[in-house]
Amino acid sequence: MPDKKMLVGKISFDIIGRWSLWFLAIYLVIYFGTGAFMTWWGDDIMTWSFLENSRGSARIYFFIAGILSMGGLIRYYVSNGVTRRDYFFGTMGAAVILAALLTVVFGAAYGLETMAAAFTGWTQSQSGSTLNLPGQLLSSFFQFILYYAIGWFISASFFRFHWFVGLLLTFVGGGLMGVIELFWEAENSIFQFISVMASGGVSLMVSVLLSTLLFLLLAAVIRMLTKRADIKAV
């Protein structure tokens, strides 16, 4: 019998991966469709770069994928004799790998867009971010996994507690989204007024470190919430 964690990871990767493919296909069609339409309309410059745009959409997608990683998925795995521990580590592992893959795909698509712009003379919309390309890719990756973890945290809260507690913890999740902005896009954060990061910015290393810590903290809380989760036989 294969290692259950790996098996869960493989199946979760398959499930969430299929959602991701749908998201990716729809996103690329909309993005490049909009670009083509704007060029045809006579306005060939979009206000956001591809990387910024994709990051914004994909992190919402990861947030929703996180929400969907609880109820049905935990019931499915426990019903099939999988421990909550293996469900947690397998599913989280799959999500992290998918976040990395999607980051690579967006990076590659950005590269293709850059090449196409160079060959055709089309004006490529430029990023307003102060980060360089590797920094932007890291930003995407960390925002994806953090939004995923927040989604999972919120649905785990509703699963574990009374809906009112779930609602309160949803506000906590919303606040954490503001904190993530503070790490990576301080100028957009709801907390920028308290931040030195907003004015001076922080180094990439600090953002990576803080994001990693926040991710580990969220993962630990999700594990605590799912550790003894009751599965209803309905």
Add this chain to the structure above:
Amino acid sequence: MHIQAENLSIGYGSKNILEHVSFELEENKIYGLLGRNGTGKTSLLSVLAAFRKPKAGRIMVNGEEPFENAAVMETILFVYDSNLEDETEKVKKWLRMNAAFRPNYDHDYADYLCRRFNIPVNKAVKDLSKGLKSAVQVVDGLASRASLTIFDEAYLGMDAPARELFYEEVLKDYMEHPRTIILSTHLISEMAGMIEEVLIINDGTLLLQQDKEQLLERGTTVTGPKEKVLAFTEGKKRLKEQQLGSTMSIMIDAVLSDQEKQQAKAENLELGPVALQELFIHLTEGAEQHAG
């Protein structure tokens, strides 16, 4: 698979569903778990299948607690009437995905069962009728060959021929691949023939655990002319009375002595067994009032 429950209590919040339940289940036997609606059958099975932890006491499977125990959990399969309305996978893939978690899964047997139940394997699970959804779960339950297989009202939605097929396959596969099977059911009369030992839950506790044949021996059906039947059963606990013309049949809750059997024979009274369902109804009488 040996199962032992010691002083088990199950509840939700401050509400207790079962209290101080103790029992022992032997390996390779078919058990019937009976109880009226809301008596805690599914809650008990949920604890056994590691879906939840008990409030107090403990349940041991082969000497180990099942909750979060990977080695034990993979040997327990709990088939319940689960909601498959959102299951977009095709039947074939859904079964294959589940099979990956079950070390003893028999794919050929699953294919055979799908054909027997006329399940369209290339159709999405969510698009199947209620009866076929139940059948798919039964296929999964049987083909997994889990050491402990629990069917909790697994037949819901199945029509009579499909249920008959289910009973037939459970027995056939159990003979070929013995394992511990627990059947929790309301269709007692249909499933009585399969059950070897009975557990009855009532009023939040385990009312009895007994070998089915021994249990049935405590009741007798007396049939014959009305007056003679009434006289013979005088003073005995009557479970059910039926009359057709001058012939009467009364089920009694009593173990007859040899002398009484001789007397019945002399009076041309016919003695027969009672149905498990009738005994169950009698033993759990009053539960509705309590539950209400």
